[in-house]
Amino acid sequence: MAQVLPHPLTPEYARSVADRFRLLGDPTRLRLIDLLRDGERTVGSLAVELGCTQANTSKQLALLADAGLLARRREGLRCYYSIADAAVFDLCDAVCNSVLQHLDARVIALRA
Amino acid sequence: MAQVLPHPLTPEYARSVADRFRLLGDPTRLRLIDLLRDGERTVGSLAVELGCTQANTSKQLALLADAGLLARRREGLRCYYSIADAAVFDLCDAVCNSVLQHLDARVIALRA
């Protein structure tokens, strides 16, 4: 796809793009997104599987939802979160490939 | 491309991927990458155009180079940096599109 942002990149645009990258730059949030690949989940269910507190899980989910990456659906007491923009998977996969491409001692160590 | 990482994502892998996202989650580093679209540049030249100190520019370039995204070439006193992995442009463009897709008041304000 064609370049849509100004070049050179203005500080304002750079900040917007950086914000989005930083939103995905947290292990817990990435794991939340990954768990939601299989479909919507409740906050409590996600918290248990991640081993995080309910409070932290809720906070991270809210950050992702505020950015438009996740959708919320309340059903009684429970709140179901799901992926709102499937393009996030393409982003993650692209970065994963980028990371794996630079195969070094660190990644090899992770496989041990 | 097929999914290569474990699912559910382990904390270790999530951290690796998050590190890469966070590396791109800084406006200054994004602007450096953007400036290098046109070819290799010296540290001083980039610092002037960004309005950053030479020290900070050097540090951010080093972070990108250590991650394998940039390449270095010394020539006398000067040091030329260039893009080592052009895939980074695809990543940035993908995020840019993702950001622009969620058109909201903030982006509109940026256009004013």
Added chain:
DNA sequence: TTAGTGTGTAACTGAGTAGTTATATAGTTG
């Protein structure tokens, strides 16, 4: 040699934020 230039780096500071604890809110059940 000395002076000057381009780059890298160590130490520090301040801002941002992930995670925790405690509490608030809202819905359910008896």
Added chain:
DNA sequence: CAACTATATAACTACTCAGTTACACACTAA
């Protein structure tokens, strides 16, 4: 009504890190 459950949020702590300042290092030029 009261007790319980699921989620959200406020306040706080601890850590990370972008940016600065000062300096070191390496190369050039006189």
